[in-house]
Amino acid sequence: MTGHDSGPRGLPGIDTGKPHPARMYDWFLGGKDNYPVDEEMGRQLLALEPRLPVMARVNRAFMHRATRWLAGRGVRQFLDVGTGIPTEPNLHQVAQGIAPASRVVYCDNDPIVLAHAEALLRGTPPGVTEYLQADARDPDAILEQARLVLDFGEPVAVSLIALLHFVTDDDGAYALVRRLMSELPPGSHLVLSHASADFTPDTAKEAGDLYRSREVPLALRSREEVTRFFDGLDLVEPGVVVVDRWHPELGDPVPGQHDGPIPGYGAMGRKP
Template identity: 45%
Template sequence: MTEQATWVPSGVDEEMPSAARLYDYLLGGAHNFAADRELAERFLAALPSARDVARLNRAFLRRAVVFLAQQGVRQFLDVGSGIPTVGNVHEIAQEIAPDSRVVYVDYESVAVAHSQLLLADDPRSTIVQADLRDPDAVLDDPETRRLLDFDRPIGLIMAGALHFVPLEADAPGILARFRDRLVPGSYLALSHFTADISPAEMAEVVSVMSRSADPIHPRSRAEFLALFDGFDLVEPGVVGTALWRPERPERAGAEPGGSQIYAGVGRRR
């Protein structure tokens, strides 16, 4: 069996680009197809800082997981996890607390297949194939119930996931259904594209992604804040990814693409 055959499930439409595989390409990964790379180049033409935007979003994910682990969180639900790359949630969390348990969730077949390969020897981590717009399918999946104890705090992560949910699909309502299953003391870590900073560039990005399986729907700061209903934001509140608890604050403000995606972490009341 070839290496590619292990991560390309049967029935995958290689001609239809996906956001997960485009993101993988921007991060320097190899689990993408020619159609994904072609769309990614158009994405880069629309948003020249796109590789930095992807890198900074991934860095926010890492810092958020470290923060949650430092608060004592030992269970993580990473919804819209995408294709695994360096510095996955289970690797970060288990480095701090080896008993940490992680459930990844994605609907994209390549992301799921590659995650299954990566997690095959880790009894504390798993992948669930489900659509985040169906919280019950995520939360009631046998694998989710096997690993996560909903009577204890959980770190819910949606890093760069909700901007694929159309405005009319009621993202706040979707998040509320997840929130209502979490006990107080749980956390929510979110990041999301916005058009507030560079509306012309973001309009081009929206146009480019309309040709993929995953169109993008940017939200304003107010719309992003509304997603934290029922959560108390931790410092520094809602900021660009580069500015959320940066390791080198003196450089964070000058990061290219550092404000294209809003980021925030909240604690369940």
């Protein structure tokens, strides 16, 4: 069954003539909340990089491990920007499974994610789970709404999973991260995963050309460029590493073989 047959209908603001990263991500994960245009580009990308479905699962697994690490060390507030279409377990399920009173705010600008917000809000009774509709490139709006749910006097973990490679330098990628972290107290954390051209430069160039031809921004940053997002923060060991090598002992191994390193980085930093 195609995404066109099973996707939601009648939602305002959905451009079904242009691929959307969140919907392609959903397609790579085997979801049904996507459209033919997303599947078409997804198949073109698969022809360039057959490991993309594995890479999508690896990113989800990294988020699970990072959330477990944080919740296990007393962090009780989470702000997940660029949430994407829900895929269980969601961040709040991981966090509240360890600490039921955890407070989680999800943020995305895709109307399809808004349509699934009800699924995102099914948290544990002691905790709080909310969804806000905002663009990652508008950190002021995110902070204004998030502070209605989260206590900015206590540490907050900001989660940016597979998001920043869709925000170019011209769109202020580094500035938006600095702005998000600027309002948060010491002990807050930044968690991110980011695709990179470091390992497969030729494939990455072809993928970048394909994205640009569909008017979808793509900024595949080097390890050094990814590390810059943590300026002013203390990197948590083991630092900026290939995403599936960040604390693998915390579980969620991704099934299937993948030749060579996954072309992306994962890391966490703590605000001193």
